[in-house]
Amino acid sequence: MSILVSARNLVKKFGSLTAVDGISFEIREAECFGFLGPNGAGKTTTVRMIHCVSPVTGGTLIVNGLPAHINNRALKKMTGVIPQEIALDNDLTVYENLIVFAHFFDIPKREAKKRIAELLKFVELEAKRNSKIDALSTGMKRRLLVARALLNNPKLIVADEPTTGLDPQARHLIWQRLRQLKSQGVTLILTTQYMEEAQQLCDRIVIMHQGQIFKEGVPSKLVEEEIGREVVEVRVPKEEDEKIIQQLSSFSCGHERVGDTLYFYCRDGQGLMRRMIELDLHNYLTRPATLEDVFLKLTGRGLIE
Amino acid sequence: MNLSYRIYYVFLRNLVSYKRFVVPTFLVSLIEPLFYLITFGIGMGAYMGQFGGKPYLYFLVPGVLVSSVMMSSTFECLYGTFVKMIHEKLYDSLIATPVSAEDAVAGDIAWAVFRGLVSGSLMMLVAILMGILPGSLLSSLLLLLLMIFVGILFASLAMIVTSVSPSFDFFNYYTELIITPMLFFSGVFFPLDRFPAWMKTLSNFMPLTHAVKISRAVFSGEYESGLILNFLVILVLEMIAFYIGIKMMKRRLIK
Ligand SMILES: Nc1ncnc2c1ncn2[C@@H]1O[C@H](COP(=O)(O)OP(=O)(O)OP(=O)(O)O)[C@@H](O)[C@H]1O
Ligand SMILES: [Mg+2]
Numbered sequence: 001m002s003i004l005v006s007a008r009n010l011v012k013k014f015g016s017l018t019a020v021d022g023i024s025f026e027i028r029e030a031e032c033f034g035f036l037g038p039n040g041a042g043k044t045t046t047v048r049m050i051h052c053v054s055p056v057t058g059g060t061l062i063v064n065g066l067p068a069h070i071n072n073r074a075l076k077k078m079t080g081v082i083p084q085e086i087a088l089d090n091d092l093t094v095y096e097n098l099i100v101f102a103h104f105f106d107i108p109k110r111e112a113k114k115r116i117a118e119l120l121k122f123v124e125l126e127a128k129r130n131s132k133i134d135a136l137s138t139g140m141k142r143r144l145l146v147a148r149a150l151l152n153n154p155k156l157i158v159a160d161e162p163t164t165g166l167d168p169q170a171r172h173l174i175w176q177r178l179r180q181l182k183s184q185g186v187t188l189i190l191t192t193q194y195m196e197e198a199q200q201l202c203d204r205i206v207i208m209h210q211g212q213i214f215k216e217g218v219p220s221k222l223v224e225e226e227i228g229r230e231v232v233e234v235r236v237p238k239e240e241d242e243k244i245i246q247q248l249s250s251f252s253c254g255h256e257r258v259g260d261t262l263y264f265y266c267r268d269g270q271g272l273m274r275r276m277i278e279l280d281l282h283n284y285l286t287r288p289a290t291l292e293d294v295f296l297k298l299t300g301r302g303l304i305e
Numbered sequence: 306m307n308l309s310y311r312i313y314y315v316f317l318r319n320l321v322s323y324k325r326f327v328v329p330t331f332l333v334s335l336i337e338p339l340f341y342l343i344t345f346g347i348g349m350g351a352y353m354g355q356f357g358g359k360p361y362l363y364f365l366v367p368g369v370l371v372s373s374v375m376m377s378s379t380f381e382c383l384y385g386t387f388v389k390m391i392h393e394k395l396y397d398s399l400i401a402t403p404v405s406a407e408d409a410v411a412g413d414i415a416w417a418v419f420r421g422l423v424s425g426s427l428m429m430l431v432a433i434l435m436g437i438l439p440g441s442l443l444s445s446l447l448l449l450l451l452m453i454f455v456g457i458l459f460a461s462l463a464m465i466v467t468s469v470s471p472s473f474d475f476f477n478y479y480t481e482l483i484i485t486p487m488l489f490f491s492g493v494f495f496p497l498d499r500f501p502a503w504m505k506t507l508s509n510f511m512p513l514t515h516a517v518k519i520s521r522a523v524f525s526g527e528y529e530s531g532l533i534l535n536f537l538v539i540l541v542l543e544m545i546a547f548y549i550g551i552k553m554m555k556r557r558l559i560k
Contacts, residue, residue: 092322
């Protein structure tokens, strides 16, 4: 599979602040590549360099065979961007927003009209065709951003936290649409703070923190490698930690105390559970390990092994 | 300078959004000139007597024509552009498409020039309806052309201000300290020859002075060779302002 984006020691500085601190990664054609990380990790900064709206400070960044550069019109022409902030044209209606954007991509009027009709259907906004932007809910605005990003039949879609602030229905609709596009061979670059979103959509992810990449991999494998299969949460006072850890030491689980909870990260949660029942511990909960656990482990605090 | 035909698309975007504001802005564009013509022209004109053998209104109208172009194009590139840049993040969306930052800014300047042209022509229409006629048909056409040059100049100057403006309040410095004084010291309402020498010198540094001189000559059809210099001042200034305005806006837009 060919490489669409390739970054080597990529650096971005805003004055004295280093937002992206020497990261390297490769994004293949037709995959979904995710950037995960807490607020301020540098996700938006990274993807903005990829779609050529923000200049690179250092290192190399090759996109579709050319160095990323602000004047790379050819790349912008084949890219659809769903920005993190809702940046719609508030002076215009839904339809006008799309037709004006179609101009920017040199799409002929007739084709644009046809495409807009299809896209409004695709994101289920036909009924709002002539509404002003103010009259849309946040979810509708986000869906309109998706439609707008698809006007030019992009080969590459950059989606920066596309489902922030949405209810489950709207979120699932957007996920479905993005998966649909991926199945048509579109390359998808996603940033997100929702671990579920990354697991739902991404083939490969990197976890970013303070401008650096901490881990790279396939979501499910990352979870297994870093955490195990299951997480057992026990809510007991801190004083009892030592006793419980002692009692459960035979299971060789990693453990960590965060606030009021003692976490065990295990390959085999079942055995641990049985032991807990024997020990007559209450207040516990067992659940499958998720990317969120990996995320918290890597970006939050060190795990005591 | 990465400019392309896409300037037109940005202009078009503004035209689409303008549809909703046509009536109020036309009304403003009509009421403002009427206000000037009535208060200054008819009110003061009564005391002013004849100017070069013609009523005061013939003196006033050409000046007010170009100053209304100055006002509209300035305000469009101050407030209009600032809202699009900060509050609506329109520029951010634009530069993610094949439209470059330069196209986007130039498109907004083109739009401001159009707005200036609309104000100026409405003003001319009002004057004509009041019986204050330009020397000839050619004069009216040349006046429209002049409005375009004046519009580019003041739109570009306003772009420079917008590019460094932290907030709306900042615009007051520009409008109160530069634009408004310019209105009074450029010979729009009264001739400059009765001013002290230092004031005359000062007024030569005001671009509007040159525009007013040309406008007055074109309106009456009485040309003199010195006008070429006035025109060159405007032309050179606006080329510089256009270039700097776009460069500075680009620096602000691309981070
Ligand atoms: N235009 C800018 N000027 C100065 N600093 C900036 C700018 N944009 C981003 N930063 C800084 O760069 C760092 C990374 O920001 P970025 O927006 O890339 O984070 P993020 O991972 O997208 O976070 P979030 O999840 O909150 O969107 C932050 O410290 C931020 O303050
Ligand atoms: Mg972000």
